[in-house]
Amino acid sequence: MRIRTAVRVEGVVQGVGFRPFVHGLATGLGLAGLVGNDARGVFIEVEGDRDAVERFLGGLREPPPLAVVERITTRALPPGGPRGFAIVGSDATGRRAALVAADSATCDECLRELRDPANRRHRYPFVNCTGCGPRFTIVTGVPYDRPNTTMARFAMCDACAAEYHDPADRRFHAQPVCCPACGPRLVLCGADGRALPGDPVEAARTFLADGGVLALKGLGGYHLAATARDESAVAALRSRKHREDKPFAVMVADLVTARLLAEVDPAEEALLTSPRRPIVLLRRRAGAPLAGAVAPGNRSIGVMLPYTPLHHLLAAEPLVMTSGNVSDEPIAHRDEDAFARLGAIAGAFLTHDRPIHVRTDDSVTRVFRGRELPVRRSRGYVPAPVPLPPGGPAVLACGAQLKNTFCLAHDGRAFVSHHIGDLENYETLRAYEEGVAHFRRLFAITPSVVAHDLHPEYLSTKYALDRGLPLAGVQHHHAHVAACLADNESAGPVIGVAFDGTGYGTDGTLWGGEFLIADLTGFERAGHLLPVPLPGGAAAIREPWRMAAAYGVPAGLDVARRNAANWDRVVALARRGVGSPPTSSVGRLFDAVAAVLGVRDRVGYEGQAAVELEQRADPGERGAYPVRLDGDAPFTVRGADIVAAVVADLEAGVPVVSARFHNTVARLVVTGAARLRERTGLTTVALSGGVFQNVLLLDRTVTGLEAEGFKVLVHRRVPPNDGGISLGQAAVATARALTR
Template structure:
């Protein structure tokens, strides 16, 4: 008996070849009806015998396109209409916008085959794509996802592209960014003022030439500009550092193929999977030792890890195949600003950095940085969430009845908005410390609001009164709620792991405004809905000079020594960069408590110990001293740790690190290598977590905050917790650092009563 079913599918079902997949499946099963894209998802009406319709529904779920994601699947049985065929109807733009915007996707194997096939009409064409790959988030202006709603709308398709686009059996059927050399965007090579020097493939060939000559190239990619130079050329990399004002922070690298990566780095199967994934992020890989490396030390400044990605767009593939060598591929911006996305910005901002510009005429609507991940404790760890991942949502319950704007953190900012249970955590925005970043912040908020027609009912922000994100929340004329920074970290980890109660949150980072007005950062938190208990924390110390101590970390080192040894600290000669007169000034600041804010920060404790051990006494970028302390531990395999005590004070447990400093000083006097001291310190922190979990009696332990970006610490803590019968939880889909704060702020709102 003929029956009819109406199917509504929500999720990532636009821009992934879903309609042609349904068309082919329906045709194969001799099912009649139609499919249509809408701003809410995909609607299908299908008529056939009940047995065939059951097979149809089952195969939609089992055989769906590889880049699709079905979030909800509803089917309703209706009266038949007597359809004569199966057709794909024109998109609808009515109704609430719930269809998910797809991230930009790396070039698929089919398109690569065409790009490097001399007989193919898209041979060496740098904007080749299909329904399985290509730009999405960076070019879409509105929902539903149709060509007219993207920046490709201004390029009229030629007859051949139109034939592919309208053929349901072609993989370019409704591939909205589809193009070819006849009708699509083109590349040009220009000088730093915008004068066109070469066009089309000649532009790419000459871009290769200038890179090999040691020049710096600004390349317009999918989500913004990158700065490229020969990664083996010391002089070129030094010049890029000088012009970009980035003295020591490691640069990301792009290799032309996996085989060349295997020469330089140790790569396990999980890391290989990440490199070759459709997201194609930057992956942190352990650099091989004892080889004649083709990578200049200027790229990484002694860092034992390489941040490596493979080409992910046709333009990258063509350029890198011609080059055949690794390149630096760093963000196209002035340090601490968002990446440039158009020529007007690029020539102004990057004109003094790049010698040449490889540009194109496909507009980028929003900045999308390269994502950064690593494998740690056996899992993917998100360090920066952007291209390939944003703006796909996470699902969170108990927020469906309100639209919440989470304003995020001050550093490494992301924002988040929800529509129902879908939480849209934005792409990485960055540090809100300049006009450009603040403008980008506002644009990203408006972006997500516009995509999903959202009007926030409430805002949630950090407690710090001076944060830009908090001030922005003030301007919205809607109810505002403040959540403590480290509790937001814990809530973020809870949201990701779908936990709600009976957990201990270990929230460690560099800084965060505490409920008592001091700087927190070494916290043991017990959540209780929209409240929490500070069950434990690091014994406090002072930061002489305030924020200046974050760069001049020797000041923190001296503060730690002074806390333990008093004026006798002057007799310890571990802080070489600081002369006696300057140390005397710092001593007086500590004695008189002048400009020396109190902190419980784990990150600052790392900095101070890095300085005391002589590893790093001045940092040129955030967390550099702590990172270098971690790296020195790599060569030492030990289970030893320093003795420590846990005190009690006003109902909280306090980690007393004073004895650790005494033992470190004794080890240094005895000639113990700094790396072994570092390993013992890391092991001590892992033991601290275990002992705190035992004292506080929690089985589930959450590890969150920027300190757990530390590979050694995270792996050691997870291992020790598992060995002692606890259940550790970490973050994988959003960063454990401040990039994950916005998710925690949304979670906080789920506990509020309206």
């Protein structure tokens, strides 16, 4: 029996070769019909034998590698349509709901062309096809067609047009298709913007080999690059960028080179070679051939493989590849801005004339127990949505102050933005506002509710208050736990443990060591670290020795002697509480212990003291200090007792103090969770907050909880740090609306 069926496919089905895939599937089964893009996804009509149509519908569930099929719906049509199968023009009418694909690393077939002297795209730095290349960073609108990308200005030559229109070619309807005759052009310029002679790639490689710092226009913005084995070049980059200590990432040509620098297990290899191509934090090999200034004093190294053709052409030697900005500013992505802001850092610019529509930093991730644990979710991952319960209002969640992301949520999808950065200057705020406006246009979401942090001085909070829309204030640590719940597609309730630097509490103090009984609609503060003063406010975050003083470390200890000129004054400040807001922060407890152990008195980036304290820990040590929970509903824990035990071990010459401290914090979580299980009957624990980026602590904590029979939820799609806060805010605002 001959039938005709209308099919609608929703998900990531535009810009990933889905229409050519449908064309091939249908013609292979002898079906007639059509396929096209529209504002919702892909529409299809197929006509032929019932059995062939059913096999066609089953085949749609096995799409091309970059596609994600979320939903397929069908309806019967009367047979008798035209013979043959065609890709038809796009329909841009109606409410936009189509998903946009993330940028994807260059595929093997395109790399073969790049390296083939006989191919017309030999050494062409913009080679791509339906299976790879730029997507999110060049999209200006939907449907995903060339006029809605920054490739619109480049008219295809006859050869590229022939590929684009040939159903048998892998560039069939590949929107960024181009070649040296018709596509973007590369140019190497001096810092003054004048073009330099010679082949741009070869001249750039020579410039790097001679110790230069290069500004390189990538997929989502400019990088600053230097040869990773050249101590003076890396030191110059660090000095000019004003980045004193924070480690740089390294791009290497292949896995063989990656293994020379670091240990790579199978899960890490899978991440390194995935189409997303994140920076993966790996265990550094002793004696790895890198300049000391790449990651000073760090046992880990961030490694990534090339993800654009241009990277493949440049990365014969390991290269430092860091965001093209001065510290604390957003990454440069427009050419004129890059020359203005990076001219004092880079001696040359390798740039091109394909505009970047959305600035997008590299993603950073690591592996925990064989699974991905995101640290920064951006290029290669965004804008893939996180599922939320269907229904509820359209929500704009404004995120946190540090490591900011925003989130737009509607119709069961939460679109968490690319990494924006710390909202502490005008440039970053402008990037934030531009990003919100672009997401609103791209996904046709007009928010009716704005979710925000409770901190009145966060720029993200002020932005929310200025929208003139109904507000949903979400406490910072509730948002952390809610993000972990949403990340695991759970509604709770759970025992939520949120450990971080600081977050504004409902009582106006700075929280950060929290045990919550929480679901997506609300929470109870069920336990916390006993608050101590934060002497000098933000100064104590920059100078961890102040937290040692706040925790009552004896004046005769080395940390006091190292800071003798200000020690008594800071101790007095803490005792009086003047300019010293109380905080329950576990992050600040880590700072105090790091200072006591001589790890770090002053930090150059957020969390540095805790990162270096983790590096000192002996993973074989299992000892821990006693933990006592005082009171109930909420219980409290005296961090001062833990610090006192650290001091006693230090004075006794015990060599494994850092490991014992980590074990103690893990024991604290297990003990607190057990207390709350007795009271509530809850058996699931959700772990969130920046402190749980520490994989040693996370491993000890999960091991201890599971040994006690708990189910443990950890992050897997958004970071546990403040980069996940916007998802938590969106999840809370949605859940509250659905339960009214």
